[in-house]
Amino acid sequence: MSVIDVERACVEFDGDHVLENIDLRIEAGEFVALLGPNGSGKSTLVRAILGLQPLEHGRVRLFDEPLGRFSDWSRIALVPQRLPGTNSIPVSVWETVISGRITPRARFRRVGKEAKATAQLALTEVGLWPRRHDRLDTLSGGQQRRVLIARALATSADLLVLDEPTAGIDAENLTHLVNLLGELHKQGVTVLVVTHELTDIEHLVTRAIVLGEDRTGTIRYDGPPPVPASFADAVHHHDDHPHDQNTAPTGLTPR
């Protein structure tokens, strides 16, 4: 079953082609890394897939249903790139995580024990359960991102879409987060990660997709990692620990 099916998708901003004839099919159980330099249309493609960005041409299907008719949104969870920043109203860490469970289908039901237990587990997984009563905007950027990841985990979705999930997260939590993603993938969750940084997750990735720079908005590479050297400009590696593709993946380095 295909989870995401994009056909000839085009997106234009003021006449510029941000995405040009993108064809992309992601099957259940894949772990896909979407790579490319800034401005190559990675986030736009993800937004188009989720219906947040209207298409000029082409079509998107989610779980074998046309986007316009797709209604089972509880199967999808998104970790956005943008952090919440300073809220106008205080919002606690717990309220943010549990908000992932809000859907029109649960409109007439109270938040159940099972939902709360899932949210508690998710918040524990990212190591922020002790901070649950704190205002979200008093946490550091990396911690806020972990809260957003916990919100996505709390939904128990089949498809997890993460836009730059490792940005601003310190080394110790990064290892844990990467292991967590691996665990979810093993349980059958389909993962789509938009990232600059393939190193940390390369051992988990089953398929790498590189969006181009020379011809903006087209797919330059689509296949298993590692990404061929000719596209290496699109993949940023850690400067502080040069990565050799023959050594053990850094994400699993034991502490």
Place this chain on the structure above:
Amino acid sequence: MNLFAYDFMQRALIAAVLVGLIAPLIGVFLVQRRLSLLGDGMGHVALTGVGLAFLLGTAPVPTAMITAVIGAFLIEFIRYRSRTAGDVALALLFYGGIAGGVLFASLAPGKAASSLNAYLFGSLTTVAGADLVALVALCVAVLIVLAVFGRELFAVSLDPEIAQVQGIKVRAMSTLMAVLAAVVVVVGMRVVGLLLVSAIMIVPVAAAQQITRSFISTATLAVALGVFASVAGLTTSFYVEVPPGPTIVLVALGTFAFLALLAVPIRKRRRVLT
């Protein structure tokens, strides 16, 4: 002089408690979405409804209600269609609202223009028995809508895009929000007045968030402060013989100043603890 001895005061007090209760409940969503001035605009539009009621000889509450709800749909439509010029378009609507209100009231026979003042700044004596029934019904309706849609409204106010990916109808919820604000404006029109009614939506929320850490505690404290400001302001207005709108808003601003001062040492201590 016992203020409960007068029927009109009893009715005004009940109306004040109702406004103090529901206005901050809606305001907390407006502040979160950075739409603090939406209530203000709604008040201006409702004024046209009051002017129309004078002119046509209809009852002010339902006429203002219909006008404000039409205004709510218009505001959401404009906000959606014109992202860049949104605030200018809203400003046009607001000015049109207040100009229309004064114009219609002036055209109306009798002393309608002078009684417009009671609608602008509130009045102790204008809450009629029939009004009270309508106000209670509107408040109950608002509470039921919040009980059903409150969580979705919360999700939209946190992040509209995430809410959409959760399957929530963001545009419908935004329109619902505007309609709820319109209802609050009409409920508060009699006692607080149309020019100041949005203050009772916003100021208690701004005061509460000085010391709270979560959305739900902000909403709870804001309701307590809203009811306190309404009742205290109304009582003051009875003894000092001024319109109740300004006194209610000044009491609310007083709670804001008090909590803002109180928050300074609390924040310092929290910083030491974390």
